[in-house]
Amino acid sequence: MALSSRGRLGTLRVFGPDSDGIVAACSNLMGKYGCNIVKSETWSDQKENMFFNRLVFTHDQPDKVACQQDLTEICKDFQLENRLNWRDRKKKVGIMVSKYDHCLWELLLRHSANELPEMDIELVISNHPDLQSVAETFQVPYHVIPVTPETKAEEEAKQLELLKNVDVVVLARYMQVLSGDFLRQFPENIINIHHSFLPAFMGGRPYHAAHDRGVKLVGATAHYATEDLDEGPIISQDVISVTHRDGVKDLMRKGRILERNVLLKALEAHLEDRVIVHKNRCIVFED
Amino acid sequence: MALSSRGRLGTLRVFGPDSDGIVAACSNLMGKYGCNIVKSETWSDQKENMFFNRLVFTHDQPDKVACQQDLTEICKDFQLENRLNWRDRKKKVGIMVSKYDHCLWELLLRHSANELPEMDIELVISNHPDLQSVAETFQVPYHVIPVTPETKAEEEAKQLELLKNVDVVVLARYMQVLSGDFLRQFPENIINIHHSFLPAFMGGRPYHAAHDRGVKLVGATAHYATEDLDEGPIISQDVISVTHRDGVKDLMRKGRILERNVLLKALEAHLEDRVIVHKNRCIVFED
Amino acid sequence: MALSSRGRLGTLRVFGPDSDGIVAACSNLMGKYGCNIVKSETWSDQKENMFFNRLVFTHDQPDKVACQQDLTEICKDFQLENRLNWRDRKKKVGIMVSKYDHCLWELLLRHSANELPEMDIELVISNHPDLQSVAETFQVPYHVIPVTPETKAEEEAKQLELLKNVDVVVLARYMQVLSGDFLRQFPENIINIHHSFLPAFMGGRPYHAAHDRGVKLVGATAHYATEDLDEGPIISQDVISVTHRDGVKDLMRKGRILERNVLLKALEAHLEDRVIVHKNRCIVFED
Amino acid sequence: MALSSRGRLGTLRVFGPDSDGIVAACSNLMGKYGCNIVKSETWSDQKENMFFNRLVFTHDQPDKVACQQDLTEICKDFQLENRLNWRDRKKKVGIMVSKYDHCLWELLLRHSANELPEMDIELVISNHPDLQSVAETFQVPYHVIPVTPETKAEEEAKQLELLKNVDVVVLARYMQVLSGDFLRQFPENIINIHHSFLPAFMGGRPYHAAHDRGVKLVGATAHYATEDLDEGPIISQDVISVTHRDGVKDLMRKGRILERNVLLKALEAHLEDRVIVHKNRCIVFED
Structure with a gap:
C-alpha cells in the first residue's frame, strides 16, 4: 500500500502519558498539512497511564520540515514521543x-x-x-x-x-x-x-x-x-x-x-x- | 469496562462514503462536549469507497440531545450513518x-x-x-x-x-x-x-x-x-x-x-x- | 464406547524394551481368550529402544485371572510392564x-x-x-x-x-x-x-x-x-x-x-x- | 525413515469387512517372513462395519513374491484388500x-x-x-x-x-x-x-x-x-x-x-x- 489513489501514504506514531485531547490535536495537525487520516488506531494502557496512537494518512508532499516541527511542539506539550514517516523510500x-x-x-x-x-x-x-x-x-x-x-x-x-x-x-x-x-x-x-x-x-x-x-x-x-x-x-x-x-x-x-x-x-x-x-x-x- | 476512572465510557460508530476530514470532525465534536477519545479505530474500504470509524470516549453526562443533534448535522454533511451510545444502561x-x-x-x-x-x-x-x-x-x-x-x-x-x-x-x-x-x-x-x-x-x-x-x-x-x-x-x-x-x-x-x-x-x-x-x-x- | 455391539471393550497397555514379536505375542494371547482386537496402536522410541502398545479389544467375560497370569508371564519374557483393564466398572x-x-x-x-x-x-x-x-x-x-x-x-x-x-x-x-x-x-x-x-x-x-x-x-x-x-x-x-x-x-x-x-x-x-x-x-x- | 537400524522398513495396509482375527493373522504372516512390526494402527468403522489396518515393519529382503501370495490368500479369506510396499525404491x-x-x-x-x-x-x-x-x-x-x-x-x-x-x-x-x-x-x-x-x-x-x-x-x-x-x-x-x-x-x-x-x-x-x-x-x- 505504498501509494493510494489519493496520494502517498505516511504513518505517524505518538505515545506517552495519557491526557485529554491528543487525538484531536494530532488529527488537526495532519489536516493543517493537507493530510487525510485513512486509519487511526489508539490504545490507552490504563495501568501504566500511557497512550499510544498510530495514524495512516495520505499526503501530497507538504512542507515536511514544518510539519515535523509543529508535531514536535505539540508532542512537547503532551510529553509524547513521535515517529513520523512519510514513506518516501523503502x-x-x-x-x-x-x-x-x-x-x-x-x-x-x-x-x-x-x-x-x-x-x-x-x-x-x-x-x-x-x-x-x-x-x-x-x-x-x-x-x-x-x-x-x-x-x-x-x-x-x-x-x-x-x-x-x-x-x-x-x-x-x-x-x-x-x-x-x-x-x-x-x-x-x-x-x-x-x-x-x-x-x-x-x-x-x-x-x-x-x-x-x-x-x-x-x-x-x-x-x-x-x-x-x-x-x-x-x-x-x-x-x-x-x-x-x-x-x-x-x-x-x-x-x-x-x-x-x-x-x-x-x-x-x-x-x-x-x-x-x-x-x-x-x-x-x-x- | 462500563466505567473508567475518568468517567463513563461511550461509543460512537459512523460510516459512509469516504471523504477527507471525517476523523477530525468527529473528534472535534466529541471534544466540544467534554468527551475524551480513549480509543479510535478506522477503516477505509477503498474498493467500496466506504469509511468506518469507531470511537470509545469518556463522558461526564453532557447534553446528550444537543450532542446527538450536532452529530446528526455533521453526518448529514458527510452522508454518514451514526450510532451513538452513551452506555448509560446495559x-x-x-x-x-x-x-x-x-x-x-x-x-x-x-x-x-x-x-x-x-x-x-x-x-x-x-x-x-x-x-x-x-x-x-x-x-x-x-x-x-x-x-x-x-x-x-x-x-x-x-x-x-x-x-x-x-x-x-x-x-x-x-x-x-x-x-x-x-x-x-x-x-x-x-x-x-x-x-x-x-x-x-x-x-x-x-x-x-x-x-x-x-x-x-x-x-x-x-x-x-x-x-x-x-x-x-x-x-x-x-x-x-x-x-x-x-x-x-x-x-x-x-x-x-x-x-x-x-x-x-x-x-x-x-x-x-x-x-x-x-x-x-x-x-x-x-x- | 463402554459397550460395543459385539461385547464389552477392554484395554491393554504394554511397554518396555523393544524386541521382535511383541505385537504377535500380545494379539495371540488376547485371541486365545476370545478377545478380538478392534484397535491397536504401537510406538517404538528408537532413541530409547522402548516399545509401547495399546490394544482395545472386545471381550465376553473370559477367565480374567488366567488371562492376567498368562499376560504377566509373556511380559516377563519380554521385560514389559502391563496394564490390563477389562473396563467392567467406571x-x-x-x-x-x-x-x-x-x-x-x-x-x-x-x-x-x-x-x-x-x-x-x-x-x-x-x-x-x-x-x-x-x-x-x-x-x-x-x-x-x-x-x-x-x-x-x-x-x-x-x-x-x-x-x-x-x-x-x-x-x-x-x-x-x-x-x-x-x-x-x-x-x-x-x-x-x-x-x-x-x-x-x-x-x-x-x-x-x-x-x-x-x-x-x-x-x-x-x-x-x-x-x-x-x-x-x-x-x-x-x-x-x-x-x-x-x-x-x-x-x-x-x-x-x-x-x-x-x-x-x-x-x-x-x-x-x-x-x-x-x-x-x-x-x-x-x- | 527409509532405513532403520534393524533393517529396511515396509508398510502394509489392509482393509475390508470387519471380522475377528485380522490383526493376529496379519502379524503372524509378517512374523513368518522375518518381519518385525514396529508400528500398527487399526481402525474399525462400526457404522460401515469396515476394518482398516496399517502396519510398519522391518524386513531383511525376504521372499517377497511368496509373502505377497500368502497375503493375498489370507486377504481372500477375510475379503480384504491389501497394499504391501517393501519400500525398496522411492x-x-x-x-x-x-x-x-x-x-x-x-x-x-x-x-x-x-x-x-x-x-x-x-x-x-x-x-x-x-x-x-x-x-x-x-x-x-x-x-x-x-x-x-x-x-x-x-x-x-x-x-x-x-x-x-x-x-x-x-x-x-x-x-x-x-x-x-x-x-x-x-x-x-x-x-x-x-x-x-x-x-x-x-x-x-x-x-x-x-x-x-x-x-x-x-x-x-x-x-x-x-x-x-x-x-x-x-x-x-x-x-x-x-x-x-x-x-x-x-x-x-x-x-x-x-x-x-x-x-x-x-x-x-x-x-x-x-x-x-x-x-x-x-x-x-x-x-
Whole structure:
C-alpha cells in the first residue's frame, strides 16, 4: 500500500502519558498539512497511564520540515514521543544468517513475490559460506564474515561497515550473539527469530530442551534483539502441535515452518510502522 | 469496562462514503462536549469507497440531545450513518433455545462470572420445557412456547410480546426458523449460532453432512439472522480438527465446544458496539 | 464406547524394551481368550529402544485371572510392564478445587451430558466453601477442608480418608501444594491443570508473569502431579492469542476457556487408558 | 525413515469387512517372513462395519513374491484388500503447475532439504513457461505443454507420455481440469490443492467468493482428484483467520501460506502410505 489513489501514504506514531485531547490535536495537525487520516488506531494502557496512537494518512508532499516541527511542539506539550514517516523510500534491510536456510528462503521468496513491498533487501551477511547460492538466486549480495571469540570485535566492525546504510537488521537464524556495541547501532531495528515459545527454552538448543521436557506444542518467537539474550520485546509468537512420536528432528522440521511464518509476520508489522516498544513490551497495531 | 476512572465510557460508530476530514470532525465534536477519545479505530474500504470509524470516549453526562443533534448535522454533511451510545444502561438480552443446552450454559455461566458486563439476561424462551432447570439455576425466567407450522404466527406474536423490551435476541441453538416479520423487529440485533463453517453445510444436520463429505475440520459460525437462512452477515467463525475416527456424535461433541466459544465471541463484539454491518459483511473492530 | 455391539471393550497397555514379536505375542494371547482386537496402536522410541502398545479389544467375560497370569508371564519374557483393564466398572474420580469455578463447571457439565462416560464423580473437596452450590447443582457431595501450613498434615489425612475409594484425583484449580505423601497414594493418577504453557511461568501467578513478559500467546498445561511442582509429565497443552490490549484480567478470562478445554482433553485420555508415562514424558495414544 | 537400524522398513495396509482375527493373522504372516512390526494402527468403522489396518515393519529382503501370495490368500479369506510396499525404491513424482509458484517452491525446497525422503521429483509440467527458472534452480526438468479446449486430448496424451514412469502426480495449483481418461491413469495417486475450505467455494475464484461472503476464515484443501471436480476424498485441510481489512489480494496472500502447508502435509501422508480411501473418505493414519 505504498501509494493510494489519493496520494502517498505516511504513518505517524505518538505515545506517552495519557491526557485529554491528543487525538484531536494530532488529527488537526495532519489536516493543517493537507493530510487525510485513512486509519487511526489508539490504545490507552490504563495501568501504566500511557497512550499510544498510530495514524495512516495520505499526503501530497507538504512542507515536511514544518510539519515535523509543529508535531514536535505539540508532542512537547503532551510529553509524547513521535515517529513520523512519510514513506518516501523503502526501508533497507540487511539479513544475517548462519547455515539454516528456511528463513532466508522465505524472506527472499516473499520479497520477490512483492509481498514485502516496504523493503529493499540490501545484502546477506553470514558467518558461513553455505547459503551463498540462495542469495545469488535472487541477485542479493552475500558476504561471508566468519566469527570466532577472538576476532569478534573486528568482525563486527566489518559487519557494521557493510550495514552502515541499512535501516533494519533481520537475524534469520544467525547463530552468533551480537555485542552490545553492535545492538546499540540499531535500536529497535534488529529482529531476531528464536526457535521456542519464549520465555520457555531460552538460549541454545531449544528443540532438544523441548523434547526432553515432553511438551505437546513447540513454538517460535520473533522479538527485538537486546543485550539480554532472548529477553527482548516480543513482536510475534506461534506454536504447532507435536506428539510423543516426534523426535528432535521432527520438532526441528515442524518448527521450521513456524519460524519462517512468525518471522515474516513480525517483519511485516515492523516495516509497516505498526510496532511501538514500551518497557520491554510491544504494542502491535493491526494491519 | 462500563466505567473508567475518568468517567463513563461511550461509543460512537459512523460510516459512509469516504471523504477527507471525517476523523477530525468527529473528534472535534466529541471534544466540544467534554468527551475524551480513549480509543479510535478506522477503516477505509477503498474498493467500496466506504469509511468506518469507531470511537470509545469518556463522558461526564453532557447534553446528550444537543450532542446527538450536532452529530446528526455533521453526518448529514458527510452522508454518514451514526450510532451513538452513551452506555448509560446495559443491553437487555433475550435468549432463545430448543433442547441443546451447551450454548445456554455458556451464556449464563459467563454472565454470572461477570464476563459479559454489558448485558442483562432478561429471559429465556424455548419451544421445549427441557432446559427450564438450567435457567432456574441462574434465576432467569424461562418461557415455554411450543411452535407448530399451523400456530407459528400466533406463537411468534407471544414471543414478540415477551421480547418487547429486549434489545438483543440470541439464538443459542434455537431450531425453528423465524419469520421475516419477527426478524424485522430486531434489525442487526438477532445473533444466531450455526453449527458449520458457513457457507459450507447450510441448513439442517450440518454435522451429518460434514461427516458424509469426510472433512478434516468442522466449524461454527455466528451471524446476524436475516430472511435468507444461514446467509446473514458473519460475525465470528472458528474450526476444530477432526479425523476419520470421529463419527457424527464425535463431530457434535467437538462442535459444541466450538459453538459456545464462537457465539460468545460474537456476542461480546456486538455488546461492545464493535460491529458495523455493511452489505452483508461485518466490520468487527478489535476489543 | 463402554459397550460395543459385539461385547464389552477392554484395554491393554504394554511397554518396555523393544524386541521382535511383541505385537504377535500380545494379539495371540488376547485371541486365545476370545478377545478380538478392534484397535491397536504401537510406538517404538528408537532413541530409547522402548516399545509401547495399546490394544482395545472386545471381550465376553473370559477367565480374567488366567488371562492376567498368562499376560504377566509373556511380559516377563519380554521385560514389559502391563496394564490390563477389562473396563467392567467406571473409574471413580475425586475433584479438588479452591475458588475458581470454571474447571469444576466444565467437568460437571460434560459429565452430566454423558461426554465422560468412563467416570463417576464421587466427590468434590475444597479448601473453601465457595463452590458448594456448584457441586450441589449436580448432586455431588462437597467437602470443605481448610488447609493452613500448620494443619496441612492432618488435613491431608482427612482428604485421603475421603478419597480412599477414588481412582483418579483431578486438581481443577486447587491452589494448595500437595505433599509427597499425598501424591504417592495416587501414582500417575493425579491430574493437575496449570495456567501457563509449561515450562514457561512455573509456580504462582503465571498470568501476571505472562503479562509482564509481554507474550503474544497464553497457554494452559495439564500434567500428572509429581513432587516437583509443575514439572510432572505433560498430557495436554494449548494456547490462545493475546495482544497488548489484554490486561492481566483479560489473560485470565481468555485463559479460563483454555484451561477447561485442556483439562478435559487430558482427563479423557486418562480415563480411556490412552496415556503411558515413561521417564517424565507422556505417550498419548489417539482416541 | 527409509532405513532403520534393524533393517529396511515396509508398510502394509489392509482393509475390508470387519471380522475377528485380522490383526493376529496379519502379524503372524509378517512374523513368518522375518518381519518385525514396529508400528500398527487399526481402525474399525462400526457404522460401515469396515476394518482398516496399517502396519510398519522391518524386513531383511525376504521372499517377497511368496509373502505377497500368502497375503493375498489370507486377504481372500477375510475379503480384504491389501497394499504391501517393501519400500525398496522411492516414489516417482510428477508436478503439474500453471503460473502460481508458491506450491512448487515449497515442494522443491522441502525435497532439497531432505524433508520428503520418500520421493524423487521426476519432472514439472506446466501449461505456461513462467516457472521454468524455479524448476531449473533445483535441476528438475520443466516441460511446457500449453492446453486449449481444442487441443486438450492430444496435449493430455503428451503429458501422459511424459508421466508414464511416474507414481504420483501433484497438482500444485495447476489451473486446468483434467479429463476422466487422464485421471483414470493414476487412481488415488493424483493430489490436488484447492484454495478453499471444501466443500465451501468449489470451482473457480474461491478467494473472490470468500471475500464476497464476508467469511472470517479462509481455507485450503488437499484431496485426491476425481472426475467430480473438487469433490474427491479430502486428505488434509486447514484455515487461517481473516478480517474485514483483508481484501481479495490479502486473502490470496494469506491463503498461499496455507496452501503450501496443506499440500505438503497431504503429500507426506500419501508418500508414507498412511492414507486409505474408502467411499470418498480418507482414513489418514498418524505419522
